[in-house]
Amino acid sequence: MNRQQLIEQIKIKKSFLSIGLDTDIHKIPKHLLDFDDPVFEFNKQIIDATKNICVSYKINTAFYECRGIAGWQSLIKTFNYLPKDIFSIADAKRGDIGNTSAMYADAFFNKESSNLDFDAVTVAPYMGADSVKPFLSYKGKWTILLALTSNESAQDFQFLETAGKQLFETVLTKSQEWANEENMMYVVGATKGKAFADIRKLAPNHFLLVPGVGAQGGSLADVCKYGITKECGLIVNSSRAIIYASNGYDFAEAAKIEAEKVQLEMENELKIIGL
Numbered sequence: 001m002n003r004q005q006l007i008e009q010i011k012i013k014k015s016f017l018s019i020g021l022d023t024d025i026h027k028i029p030k031h032l033l034d035f036d037d038p039v040f041e042f043n044k045q046i047i048d049a050t051k052n053i054c055v056s057y058k059i060n061t062a063f064y065e066c067r068g069i070a071g072w073q074s075l076i077k078t079f080n081y082l083p084k085d086i087f088s089i090a091d092a093k094r095g096d097i098g099n100t101s102a103m104y105a106d107a108f109f110n111k112e113s114s115n116l117d118f119d120a121v122t123v124a125p126y127m128g129a130d131s132v133k134p135f136l137s138y139k140g141k142w143t144i145l146l147a148l149t150s151n152e153s154a155q156d157f158q159f160l161e162t163a164g165k166q167l168f169e170t171v172l173t174k175s176q177e178w179a180n181e182e183n184m185m186y187v188v189g190a191t192k193g194k195a196f197a198d199i200r201k202l203a204p205n206h207f208l209l210v211p212g213v214g215a216q217g218g219s220l221a222d223v224c225k226y227g228i229t230k231e232c233g234l235i236v237n238s239s240r241a242i243i244y245a246s247n248g249y250d251f252a253e254a255a256k257i258e259a260e261k262v263q264l265e266m267e268n269e270l271k272i273i274g275l
């Protein structure tokens with residue numbers, strides 16, 4: 001999905017919500033354990049209930065990789081079940097020396113070799129240009145670079161200054177030598193509030209993938225106040241607060257209700273910018 005198509009989806013659905021399929025087999029409703037693939041069944045019902053309210057699903061690969069072959073099969077089935085007009089994100093946080101990154105890029109972007117063809121993959125910038133460029137070599141795909149993460153320990157490295165710039169600022173400026181608004185987004189945590197204003201000085205038009213509302217307590221209002229652009233420029237993710245809204249038979253309906261609350265807030269924010 002390209003930038004214009006993503007903006008169209010945001011307008012049509014009046015939403016810039018991404019739902020995180022962080023599906024932990026130990027947290028899903030017990031009745032699903034009778035299915036052949038309980039994790040896929042959970043995801044399928046969540047997707048059926050919420051696909052008209054969100055523009056993206058973010059699959060955090062850790063929740064699948066930890067279950068070995070069975071987990072990877074659930075991931076592939078879930079990926080294949082995603083509606084075609086949904087922006088699909090593999091939240092894998094990859095990045096390594098160039099030839100290894102090329103293998104990671106194949107794993108998420110090259111359907112012929114891996115059965116997966118995500119729109120976007122998250123990448124850690126620490127190893128620099130040659131670790132990121134293999135992802136960018138896929139036309140029509142997105143690299144989502146970690147810039148300022150939502151966790152408390154983001155301060156350990158990301159705010160450190162070198163040559164008068166904080167590390168996350170260097171990530172934002174340097175990476176724009178390799179990519180542009182059509183193939184690069186940045187992860188910025190919703191918990192970082194006012195930092196969005198600084199980020200917008202350096203990346204005024206890029207889409208930002210924003211985790212941290214819901215379970216981590218980030219404020220959607222603040223994210224929009226400091227981070228929204230005239231084309232929206234935001235994909236805001238919530239995982240646990242939506243998918244684990246109930247662990248009974250009504251789990252998918254409960255997820256829909258939670259997602260609708262966030263979507264309504266987003267609809268109001270989009271009205272303010274005239275989208």
Ligand SMILES: O=c1ccn([C@@H]2O[C@H](COP(=O)(O)O)[C@@H](O)[C@H]2O)c(=O)[nH]1
Nearest residue numbers: 060149150189211214215216238239240
């Ligand atoms: O800075 C970051 C980068 C990634 N994440 C991921 O987003 C979701 C958040 O889940 P919640 O349940 O809504 O807290 C999860 O997959 C994280 O690994 C992040 O939180 N912060």
